[in-house]
Amino acid sequence: MKFFVDTADLNDIRDLAATGLLDGVTTNPSLVAKSGHSNFVDLIKEICAIVPGPVSAEVAATDFEPMLAEGQYLAKIARNVAVKVPLTPAGLKVCKTLSDQGTMVNVTLCFSAAQAILAAKAGATFVSPFVGRLDDIGENGMQLIADICQIYQSYSYFRTEVLVASVRNPIHVVEAAKMGAHVATIPPNVIRQLFAHPLTDKGLAQFVVDWQKTGQKILPEGSGKG
Numbered sequence: 456m457k458f459f460v461d462t463a464d465l466n467d468i469r470d471l472a473a474t475g476l477l478d479g480v481t482t483n484p485s486l487v488a489k490s491g492h493s494n495f496v497d498l499i500k501e502i503c504a505i506v507p508g509p510v511s512a513e514v515a516a517t518d519f520e521p522m523l524a525e526g527q528y529l530a531k532i533a534r535n536v537a538v539k540v541p542l543t544p545a546g547l548k549v550c551k552t553l554s555d556q557g558t559m560v561n562v563t564l565c566f567s568a569a570q571a572i573l574a575a576k577a578g579a580t581f582v583s584p585f586v587g588r589l590d591d592i593g594e595n596g597m598q599l600i601a602d603i604c605q606i607y608q609s610y611s612y613f614r615t616e617v618l619v620a621s622v623r624n625p626i627h628v629v630e631a632a633k634m635g636a637h638v639a640t641i642p643p644n645v646i647r648q649l650f651a652h653p654l655t656d657k658g659l660a661q662f663v664v665d666w667q668k669t670g671q672k673i674l675p676e677g678s679g680k681g
């Protein structure tokens with residue numbers, strides 16, 4: 456399963472990229488606004504230089520022609536840009552055009568299995584179903600992921616990857632992995648939560664204490680470390 460980080464914060468992206476566990480980045484207009492960065496194109500350029508995997512950059516226009524122009528412009532920033540378009544008729548038309556031109560496309564704001572079928576038919580590289588926002592209105596976000604995974608598995612010619620978005624907690628990530636979703640885009644704080652378990656902390660503290668009791672060092676004297 457691939458992990459993308461869902462942020463436009465360069466410090467978080469650098470920090471998490473250093474773990475070697477990051478496969479890509481997703482941004483959206485709200486995350487860009489939150490980052491406080493004043494030049495979107497420069498921001499995307501910088502992110503693409505930090506993370507070699509797909510970096511989603513979202514169009515701002517909502518009509519076909521200007522959306523296509525923005526998408527083509529964003530695609531030229533770096534070879535790892537995935538142009539993000541909304542799941543609307545215009546967005547899917549742009550998706551089809553850009554996909555046919557060899558550009559990666561992430562179709563965002565997907566809230567139903569029917570929409571996910573359309574995204575796959577439009578040649579999307581990724582479809583982004585928003586699980587957290589569905590949970591927020593009393594629907595079952597993870598059921599949507601299960602439905603989309605099941606449908607996509609029935610049609611081998613659907614190349615679209617299921618990119619689980621609007622992730623709010625580690626359970627979303629684990630459930631998505633059990634369902635076979637290709638990617639989860641995860642906020643930085645939730646990625647950090649994935650590492651954590653109180654028994655890991657407790658066990659490590661005990662190992663450190665017990666190791667000190669042995670009075671040994673693993674590295675030979677004079678090796679400069681340890």
Ligand code: E4P
Nearest residue numbers: 461481483583588620621622
């Ligand atoms: C990512 O591609 C989406 O824009 C993002 O996951 C939405 O998350 P939110 O519902 O927490 O804003």
